[in-house]
Amino acid sequence: MKFRLPILFGVSILFALGAYASTRAIDPQKSTDSPSANKDEPATKTKSVPLSKSKKMIDPFNKLTKDEADVILRKGTEARERGYTHSKVTGTYICKRCNAPLYNSTDKFESHCGWPSFDAEIKGSVKRQLETDGSGRIEIVCENCGGHLGHVFADEGYTAKNTRHCVNSISMKLIAIGKELPEVIKPDSEKDSAAASEKKEPSEPPIKKSSK
Ligand SMILES: [Zn+2]
Numbered sequence: 001m002k003f004r005l006p007i008l009f010g011v012s013i014l015f016a017l018g019a020y021a022s023t024r025a026i027d028p029q030k031s032t033d034s035p036s037a038n039k040d041e042p043a044t045k046t047k048s049v050p051l052s053k054s055k056k057m058i059d060p061f062n063k064l065t066k067d068e069a070d071v072i073l074r075k076g077t078e079a080r081e082r083g084y085t086h087s088k089v090t091g092t093y094i095c096k097r098c099n100a101p102l103y104n105s106t107d108k109f110e111s112h113c114g115w116p117s118f119d120a121e122i123k124g125s126v127k128r129q130l131e132t133d134g135s136g137r138i139e140i141v142c143e144n145c146g147g148h149l150g151h152v153f154a155d156e157g158y159t160a161k162n163t164r165h166c167v168n169s170i171s172m173k174l175i176a177i178g179k180e181l182p183e184v185i186k187p188d189s190e191k192d193s194a195a196a197s198e199k200k201e202p203s204e205p206p207i208k209k210s211s212k
Contacts, residue, residue, distance in 0.1 A: 058188070060185055060186075060187065060188060061097045061098050061145055061185050061187075062096065062097055062098070062099070062185065064096070064097060067170060068096055068097075068170055068171075071148060071168045071170050071171055072096060072097050072147040072148055072170070072171050073147070073148070074148075075139070075148045076148075077150075077168065078115070078168040078169060078170045078171075080114030080115065081114055082169050082170070083116070083169020083170060083172075084116045084169045084172065084174055085114065085115060085116050085169060086110070087105075087108075087116070087174065088105075089105065089174060089176055090105045090106070090176070090177045091105050091174050091175050091176040091177045091179070092104060092105070092122075092174070092175050092177075092181060093105070093116075093118075093167075093172040093173070093174050093175075094172065094173050094174075094175055094181065094182070095142045095144065095145060095147055095149075095171070095172065095173075096147070096170065096171055096172055096173050097142065097145050097147040097171075097185075098142060098144050098145035098147065098184060098185045098186075098187075099173075099181070099182045099183060099184045099185055100125055100142055100143070100144040100145065100184045101122050101125060101181060101184075102121060102122060102125045102126060102142065102149065102167075102172060103118045103120075103121055103122060103125075103165070103167070103172070104120075104122060105174070105177075107119055107120040107121075109158060109159055111158055111164055111166075113164070113166060115150065115166050115167060115168065115169070116166075116167050116169055116172075117158070117164050117165065117166060117167070118164075118165040118167065119158065119159040119160075119161040119162075119163045119164065119165070120161055120163065120165075121140075121165060124143060125142070125143050125144070126140050126141070126142070126143060126149065126152075126165070127140070127141050127142070127143045127146075128140055128152060129141065131151070137151045137153075138151060138152050138153075139151055140152050140165060140167070142171075144184060144185075144186065144187070145185070145187060147171060148168075148171065149165070149167050149168065149171045149172075150165065150166045150167040150168050150171070151166050152164065152165050152166070153166065
């Protein structure tokens with residue numbers, strides 16, 4: 001009994017010293033490793049985020065109001081009897097988004113459908129594509145920027161050309177005859193503009209829902 005107490009005391013001191021030594025050995029390693037790791041992580045994160053954001057925000061075309069974007073970018077339909085529906089002003093109708101000449105006023109006619117009607121487009125300015133809503137209608141878009149214009153119908157017998165481009169006034173701007181046409185804004189590249197318009201549409205779904 002007399003021997004054991006000092007031995008136990010000595011052993012416990014050795015354990016305590018060992019434990020203390022081990023914590024001293026680990027702590028400095030942790031403290032030197034963790035700050036360097038923390039420095040690297042935020043640096044790489046802040047570098048990558050602004051780059052990807054700035055790429056998506058590039059849009060070379062004219063700025064659009066919400067009403068203009070609803071029709072031109074989100075394929076909405078303007079209310080009847082607006083804008084140029086009954087205009088007799090002679091001139092050139094250009095794309096609101098990119099300034100590309102789309103229609104001559106000499107091809108405009110009164111269809112009484114509620115929207116400006118043309119029986120021909122300026123050659124090469126308007127692209128036809130099957131409407132995606134399953135209605136079988138043919139959508140017309142600006143050949144240069146892809147902006148939505150309206151729909152085209154055939155065999156209605158309005159004019160000798162038997163064609164009616166039913167166009168939203170808000171998609172166009174009339175430049176009266178004698179006035180200089182603004183410069184056409186070309187997309188950076190055809191692939192980029194198509195990808196940009198595709199990305200924009202799903203990012204603003206509330207407007208699509210309300211229009212239905
Ligand atoms: Zn355009």
